[in-house]
Amino acid sequence: MTHLRFLQPLFAALLLACSLPALAAYDIGQLMNDLSRNKGGRAKFVEKKFLAVLDKPLVATGEMTYTAPDRLEKRTMTPKPETMLLEKDSLTLEREKQKLTINLASQPEALAFIDSIRGTLSGNRAALERNYGLHLSGSAEKWTLTLLPSDQKIASLVQRITVSGNRGQVRQIEYLQADGDRSLLAIEPVTTP
Amino acid sequence: MNRPALRAFAIWLLAMLAGAAIVVNSRFAADMSFFLPAKPTAEQQVLVDQIKEGVVSRLLMVGIAGGDSSQRARVSRALRQQLAVDRQFVSVQNGETASIAAERDVLLKYRYLLSPAVEPARFSVDGLRTAIADSVDRLTSPAAMLLKPYLTSDPTGELYALLSRLDAGAQPESRDGVWSSRDGKRAMLLIQTRALGSDTDGQFAAIQTIERAFAEAAGGEKVDGLSLQLSGPGRFAVQARATIQGDVTRLSLISTLAIVAVLFAVYRSLRLMTLGLMPVLSGALAGVVAVSLVHGTVFGITVGFGSALIGEAVDYSIYYFVQSGRLGAAGWRERFWPTVRLGVMTSIFGFGALLFSGFPGLSQLGLYSLAGVFTAALVTRYLLPPLAGEAHRLPDLSHFGRRLEQAIAALAALRLPALLLTVASLGYLASERSELWHPNISLLSTVTAAEAEVDAGLRADLAAPDSRYLVVVHGRDREAALQAAEQAGAALDALVAEGVIGGYDSPACFLPSIATQVARQASLPDADTLRQRLAEAQVDSPLAAGKLTPFIEAVQAARDGSPLTRAGLEGSALALVVDSLLIERPQGWSILLPLRPAGAGAALEIPSVRVREALAGRDALFIDMKGEFDTLYASYMQEAMQLSLAGLLAIVLLLGATLRSLRRLAAVMLPLVAAVVMVIAGLHAQGQSLHLLHLVGMLLIVAVGSNYALFFDRLAHADQPEPSTLASMAVANLTTAIGFGTLALSKVPVLNAIGVTVGPGAILALLLSAIFVRGRGQGR
Structure with a gap:
């Protein structure tokens, strides 16, 4: 509706900065190569959020489905059902009968943030290096990729993203937010078809 | 001689x-008044007012074509920058993420007077426990970042409730940070003129200003082939x-x-x-x-x-x-x-x-x-x-x-x-x-098929509103009108819940009547009571009651503060919304509540009968603009038939009397x-x-x-x-x-x-x- 359209940026801006899962190498090139061969699949996830303001961590569980190269669906089952769908440049959130679609192209900072997930999952090194400095440690069987934002605007949202996994499969993503709060996303693939 | x-x-x-x-x-x-009824009914009067001075009649849709995506985006930004400071325009939107601090501040500051969730039960021990638990749960959402900064000052999630009530509606596509058409081949802007739709001179001047600003911005790009498309009631x-x-x-x-x-x-x-x-x-x-x-x-x-x-x-x-x-x-x-x-x-x-x-x-x-x-x-x-x-x-x-x-x-x-x-x-x-007879008044319009096509294209790409459906309420003063809008809103809420309509807008969302604000203030407990209830409610919560001092202070401030008035909205875009829907007339105040059809897509209709039923007994008028136009034309047509027959009869009588x-x-x-x-x-x-x-x-x-x-x-x-x-x-x-x-x-x-x-x-x-x-x- 017209009169309220101007408020959209508000909504969208407030929604940015959400936590999203990602995938990652030994030699970055090899890792990217392995990641890009992963054409997708289904996985269970457990996400723990450690917030300074809360006495206990928050735990959310559910399932996520990745379809290469740019479709990621995250279905939270507990504590409240919620669906997040990232498809190309659009991010859709559905919760309690409410549906919100955000066009990421209109939000360059959000896009850069989303690119950290998308770039990792699809093994797109160029996309990742556009906004992050990449550091890889470990072996092919157990690697850890650290993403450090090179852009100040992104750094104001997230300090560090740490992705770990084996070969082309991402197993865990840790977000360290700018304010020190942290979230840990553990991913358990459900039989790769 | x-x-x-x-x-x-x-x-x-x-x-x-x-x-x-x-x-x-x-x-x-040379305006639309040629076609507008000389003695309008109450419904037709709304139609006439909307055409002459309504917000929709002041919207100009702009498309920038040619060049490449980043050139179009730069021209779009330059255009907005230049036009936004021009007194001729009330608002110029192109999808750039503008600062929304003013709006957020207003919503945050007056959240306990604005939120429809504010009722005595919400501030009981059970109410607080449930509301705060919901807010904590919500932190697991990908949208958590937006809520986290407000958790301790707004643990019941009133800001979230206010934001949820805003309907984001369809949003244009974006490329390079500005609105674009669905096919990505043109950049889009939506401009509201200060000149009324009936002020053809003012519309002419506004369009010229836009064209000049475009020529200047496009000239800076040093590429040929950038072109401006512009449509809207003012252009017509x-x-x-x-x-x-x-x-x-x-x-x-x-x-x-x-x-x-x-x-x-x-x-x-x-x-x-x-x-x-x-x-x-x-x-x-x-x-x-x-x-x-x-x-x-x-x-x-x-x-x-x-x-x-x-x-x-x-x-x-x-x-x-x-x-x-x-x-x-x-x-x-x-x-x-x-x-x-x-x-x-x-x-x-x-x-x-x-x-x-x-x-x-x-x-x-x-x-x-x-x-x-x-x-x-x-x-x-x-x-x-x-x-x-x-x-x-x-x-x-x-x-x-x-x-x-x-x-x-x-x-x-x-x-x-x-x-x-x-x-x-x-x-x-x-x-x-x-x-034989075509039932549509659009045949009488000077708008050509090509112009109508350009208009429809821009409108679809911008998802611009046509405000076909309106509910209108009146009051002798602003307060009475706002109260009437709230009552009509309650009836409409029921229709939204049933899925009969998709939603509606009301100025009472951002400027509730004083009566409603006072009632909400009365729902708020004093600081001591709230502190005690929080201690009881938060025993098992991960969010300790001790961290909620900002909340207690905010509730206290809202309780003691003065109600939000129109002046309180000044400087935020919310004022624009309220002003466009709240109209002062010599005989009192009128409020427009635009309705949206349920579902998505174009050409959706609202079942008029259901809305009229829901509003029955209230002093609210439901208007389907297209329906009114059709009825108006049908009445003109019927009248013209009668007058033609009467004229024919008079001529026959005259000839008969003379020829004998x-x-x-x-x-x-x-x-x-x-x-x-x-x-x-x-x-x-x-x-x-x-x-x-x-x-x-x-x-x-x-x-x-x-x-x-x-x-x-x-x-x-x-x-x-x-x-x-x-x-x-x-x-x-x-x-x-x-x-x-x-x-x-x-x-x-x-x-x-x-x-x-x-x-x-x-x-x-x-x-x-x-x-x-x-x-x-x-x-x-």
């Missing part, structure tokens, strides 16, 4: 000067005015030149030609003066009708000069004037019927033509004889007249075919009668009715969508064509041959056909429809009158 002539001329000149003075001081308009109004103004000049010029050429060919005298134009000039002036005095505003379309009036008004002087050649003025007055007078009166009856129309444009056309024809006839009768004198010598037309007589004799052979054609046309119309013979009446009417039937059948067969003005054209064929039929009636009953009568009729018919035919060249549908109907209709009326006329003496 002798003394009576001089005196008559002096009076005429004075009258003309006085008329010219009135015309110079008249207000001319500006274009309509230009079209009408262009047509008025062009058509009057064509019609005048053609008629001057005909007159000169016939008269071969500059003096007679000038004299012959006097009634025309007088009539045209008198028409504008009459309209100006009666209506206050003269529509451009009315003036455009002048080219037809010229063709009609010149007839009388043609009759006079051609027919009086042998008889002299006195003889003409005695022998021909009664017939001319009868013709004038049928024309006046025809145009006069339109005076009673509730369609202001039609009523003006009627008054303009009536005053024009009447004046032209008067000037012919009383001014031309003394001015022309007895000694006007025309080239002898009787030879021409005799040729015509022979032609008419030959035309008699066509009687049977003409009759058959009439019957066939009648049968065709009868079989097509259900789809049913047979003669039938003989006069037959060719007129046949002409009408053939023209309408012909237009329909050609695939023309017939509308109200074609209907009016039918009446005018009868009103104008009766002149010829009457002269043929004369011929049939004359004692001696009158070749000059035939010659004058042929010339007069030619000028009339030129006058109305010129209208057929118009791009304004109102004028075009009359032109394509009456132009051919006048010629057919003459031809058919000639075909059906009984030879001299046969009628006795």
Whole structure:
């Protein structure tokens, strides 16, 4: 509706900065190569959020489905059902009968943030290096990729993203937010078809 | 010039000067009010107000095409930067993420007065426990980042509740940080002008400013092929005015030149030609003066009708000069004037019927033509004889007249075919009668198909609103109106919950009535009570009560603070929303609640019956703008039918009373009715969508064509041959056909429809009158 359209940026801006899962190498090139061969699949996830303001961590569980190269669906089952769908440049959130679609192209900072997930999952090194400095440690069987934002605007949202996994499969993503709060996303693939 | 002539001329000149003075001081308009009802119902009044001053009528949609995506985005930004500071525009949006700090601050500051969730139960121990648990749960969402900073000051999630109530609606696509079309080939902007939709000058200036700013911004890009597309009600109004103004000049010029050429060919005298134009000039002036005095505003379309009036008004002087050649003025007055007078009166009856129309444009056309024809006839009768004198010598037309007589004799052979054609046309119309008349008022609009397509394209790409559905409430002051809006809102909330409508907007969302705000304040506990309840509610929560001091302070501040007023919204875009929906009128305040259909996509409808049921008993008006337009047009159409029939009846009665013979009446009417039937059948067969003005054209064929039929009636009953009568009729018919035919060249549908109907209709009326006329003496 017209009169309220101007408020959209508000909504969208407030929604940015959400936590999203990602995938990652030994030699970055090899890792990217392995990641890009992963054409997708289904996985269970457990996400723990450690917030300074809360006495206990928050735990959310559910399932996520990745379809290469740019479709990621995250279905939270507990504590409240919620669906997040990232498809190309659009991010859709559905919760309690409410549906919100955000066009990421209109939000360059959000896009850069989303690119950290998308770039990792699809093994797109160029996309990742556009906004992050990449550091890889470990072996092919157990690697850890650290993403450090090179852009100040992104750094104001997230300090560090740490992705770990084996070969082309991402197993865990840790977000360290700018304010020190942290979230840990553990991913358990459900039989790769 | 002798003394009576001089005196008559002096009076005429004075009258003309006085008329010219009135015309110079008249207000001319070329806007939608031509079509808007003179005596609107309450629903129609809303429609009229929306068209004249509503927000939607002030929206301009802009597309930037050509170049590449980043060039378009830069031009879009430059355009917004330049226009946003211009006083001519209320808002300029292009999808750039603007600072929304002002809006967020207002919503946050007044959250306990604005949130519909604020009720006593929400601040009980159970209410707090549930609300805060929900907020904590929400932190697991990907949207957590937006909520986390407010958790300790707004643990019950009022800001979230307020934001949830805002409907984001459809949003345009984005490329390079600005709005783009769905295909990504143009950048899009949505601009709201300060000038009202009815302020065509203001809209014109605003559009020019946008075009200049674009030229400047595009020039900076140093690429060819960047182009601007702009549409919206304001653009249509500006274009309509230009079209009408262009047509008025062009058509009057064509019609005048053609008629001057005909007159000169016939008269071969500059003096007679000038004299012959006097009634025309007088009539045209008198028409504008009459309209100006009666209506206050003269529509451009009315003036455009002048080219037809010229063709009609010149007839009388043609009759006079051609027919009086042998008889002299006195003889003409005695022998021909009664017939001319009868013709004038049928024309006046025809145009006069339109005076009673509730369609202001039609009523003006009627008054303009009536005053024009009447004046032209008067000037012919009383001014031309003394001015022309007895000694006007025309080239002898009787030879021409005799040729015509022979032609008419030959035309008699066509009687049977003409009759058959009439019957066939009648049968065709009868079989097509259900789809003869087009039910849509859009046919009368000057917007071309190409312009409508550009508009629809931009509208779809911007997901711009059309505000088709509105609920309107009233109150004697702002507070009463806001309370009425809240009550209507409660009924609408139920419809939203049932899925009957998708949602609605209300200024009461951002500016609740004082009564509601006071009730919400009363729901808030004092600091000590709240602290105790929180301690109890948060025992098992991960969010300890001890961390919620900012919450307790905020509730205390809201409890003690003064209510939010319009001034509190100043500086935020929320003020814009409230102002556009809250309207002060001399008799009180009105509030508009635009409704959205349920579901997504274009062309969705809202079941009017359900909304009316839900609002029954409340002082709220539900309006479907499209439905109102359709109803309005249907009522115009029905009224035009009745008026046309009344006009026809008046003409028949007048002719019957004068002719005093049913047979003669039938003989006069037959060719007129046949002409009408053939023209309408012909237009329909050609695939023309017939509308109200074609209907009016039918009446005018009868009103104008009766002149010829009457002269043929004369011929049939004359004692001696009158070749000059035939010659004058042929010339007069030619000028009339030129006058109305010129209208057929118009791009304004109102004028075009009359032109394509009456132009051919006048010629057919003459031809058919000639075909059906009984030879001299046969009628006795």
